[in-house]
Amino acid sequence: MLKNENKKEISVLKPYISILVILLIGLVSTFYTVRYAGDSVKKSLIEHTELMATTLDVNIINSLSGDESDEIKTEYLELKSKLKGVTKINSDIKFVYITSMRNGEVYFIADSENSDSPDYSPPGQVYFEATDTFRNVFVNKKGAIEGPTSDRWGSWISSLSPILDPKSNEVLYVVGIDMNSRNYYTTLFVYGSIPALITLLLSSLILFLYRERRKEKDLLALRSEFVSIVAHDLRTPLVGIKWSLDYMIENESQNLSQNQKESLKLMHNSSVELLKTANQILESTEMERKNAKSLILKKVDIVSMLDEITAVFIIPAKEKDIALVRSGTLPKELNVVCDQVKIKRAISNIISNAIKYSSAGKTVTIGYRSTPNTHIISVTDQGIGIATSEHSNMFKEFYRTSKASHTSYGTGLGLYYVKKIMELHKGRVWFESSEDTGTTFFLEIPNNLG
Amino acid sequence: MEIKKNSDFVILIIDDETTITNTLAAILIKDEFNVISASDSMIGLNKALEEKPDLILLDISMPKMTGMEMLKKLRESGEYGKNVKVILLTSLTADDKIMKGIVESQPSFYLTKSTSTTKEIISKIKEALGIQPTQI
Numbered sequence: 228m229l230k231n232e233n234k235k236e237i238s239v240l241k242p243y244i245s246i247l248v249i250l251l252i253g254l255v256s257t258f259y260t261v262r263y264a265g266d267s268v269k270k271s272l273i274e275h276t277e278l279m280a281t282t283l284d285v286n287i288i289n290s291l292s293g294d295e296s297d298e299i300k301t302e303y304l305e306l307k308s309k310l311k312g313v314t315k316i317n318s319d320i321k322f323v324y325i326t327s328m329r330n331g332e333v334y335f336i337a338d339s340e341n342s343d344s345p346d347y348s349p350p351g352q353v354y355f356e357a358t359d360t361f362r363n364v365f366v367n368k369k370g371a372i373e374g375p376t377s378d379r380w381g382s383w384i385s386s387l388s389p390i391l392d393p394k395s396n397e398v399l400y401v402v403g404i405d406m407n408s409r410n411y412y413t414t415l416f417v418y419g420s421i422p423a424l425i426t427l428l429l430s431s432l433i434l435f436l437y438r439e440r441r442k443e444k445d446l447l448a449l450r451s452e453f454v455s456i457v458a459h460d461l462r463t464p465l466v467g468i469k470w471s472l473d474y475m476i477e478n479e480s481q482n483l484s485q486n487q488k489e490s491l492k493l494m495h496n497s498s499v500e501l502l503k504t505a506n507q508i509l510e511s512t513e514m515e516r517k518n519a520k521s522l523i524l525k526k527v528d529i530v531s532m533l534d535e536i537t538a539v540f541i542i543p544a545k546e547k548d549i550a551l552v553r554s555g556t557l558p559k560e561l562n563v564v565c566d567q568v569k570i571k572r573a574i575s576n577i578i579s580n581a582i583k584y585s586s587a588g589k590t591v592t593i594g595y596r597s598t599p600n601t602h603i604i605s606v607t608d609q610g611i612g613i614a615t616s617e618h619s620n621m622f623k624e625f626y627r628t629s630k631a632s633h634t635s636y637g638t639g640l641g642l643y644y645v646k647k648i649m650e651l652h653k654g655r656v657w658f659e660s661s662e663d664t665g666t667t668f669f670l671e672i673p674n675n676l677g
Numbered sequence: 678m679e680i681k682k683n684s685d686f687v688i689l690i691i692d693d694e695t696t697i698t699n700t701l702a703a704i705l706i707k708d709e710f711n712v713i714s715a716s717d718s719m720i721g722l723n724k725a726l727e728e729k730p731d732l733i734l735l736d737i738s739m740p741k742m743t744g745m746e747m748l749k750k751l752r753e754s755g756e757y758g759k760n761v762k763v764i765l766l767t768s769l770t771a772d773d774k775i776m777k778g779i780v781e782s783q784p785s786f787y788l789t790k791s792t793s794t795t796k797e798i799i800s801k802i803k804e805a806l807g808i809q810p811t812q813i
Binding site (some may be wrong): 462463464465466468469470471474477478501505506531603 | 694696697700701703707708744746768790791794795796798
């Protein structure tokens, strides 16, 4: 009992575990995607800056004096328009500038802003917010990327690249390109949201499917319980009716007319049929309730089981003038590991159907063959056959073929039940049939269940 | 030896379904048996020990105490309980668990309600009580 409850708890946890795993994977992949996106943005910014540093003509910059007097020089204006060009090509880039160092202070040589822009830095303007990383570029002669950092103009990702003096190999200038941190973060957000969204979608899909499946399961269980209660409550009074009729026919019908006796017999037969139906419904709901672990497996001699079943059906077959024969391929003894009660019920059901749908003078043949991994029991009739259009519905719950529902009484649960039994055994049931020539049903039991 | 008649015997029917007890009682009374009944296994056990019927028809599936549990208590209760004839009534085909119980508690017979006829029930009762099946 306790074991079962534990199992139930685990199966309830299962979807949450898979969602947790998906969320975890999603979190890791989002993290790496964001990091990768950040790295590539920075890398492309560095490439831009390095390209700028190598293409700028040092001699032109050298010709400037680094104060406001440069503003009217053609060299300065040419330089400025080059810097401006970069911002025009790449909309992510906000500022491009050339700086130098004087008396330990970083100051602007030129920038990409128009002179009337509030963000314009005139030549000679000191950039006192310059970070240590910025200053170190002048010393280390190596480019750097920093940010997001803040200054008087906003928050930036800044890429810096030195321009060296070709003769002395000293750093003369540093070219800087600024990208708005908001653009940077937007890029990261856009890239990161893809795996995050996929993760969220997947987990909610799993949760949704799980909820739907549980709802469906609950509903099926409820239905099965209801049907079972109804069948059970019907059965007891039916037993009462049947017994009373039994007794009447046996002991109290001597003085009744032939017609009255026939009526009694009819009532009796109907009560027996109804009782069979109620039992069949109860059995199938019982099957639904139990899971695959409810098979009681043991070694069973199929040959003697077939003998027992045949013995039961000899009389009803004889009454209908139907020959019940065995095809000669069975060994003397055939030990198969299976659930005796259930397999017996499945075989009985198929044989009972074969007799039910055969007319007088026909033959029902029970056969056997084996494959390396399975035992196959077959039941062949010369009955009414099954229309091709009905083949796919044969094992459905409550399904009855159009011919069967006209000619005989039944629940449409028999084959459904047989299929459940064979599935529990990891086996199969199938049939070959054509209308008016007869049907063969095959029951396949794997021989590796023990 | 004196020939025993149906009216010499008392039969106790224990079943929570009154339809079953009533029907069985009506049939058995018509056959001149003396019949008492109980609608659950606790009352049934007390009636059995007080009135010491010759045979008990006992339903297996009952709430509170199952027929099987009752039979075990009855068999352990003393000389009478150990030897009294009991016929078990089941609703469906017996599964392995019930079969094991049946073997352990040694009833005279067990019958499946929905497939047994009254003729079978009466003949089993007579067999258990040692009444000649046919009286000429």
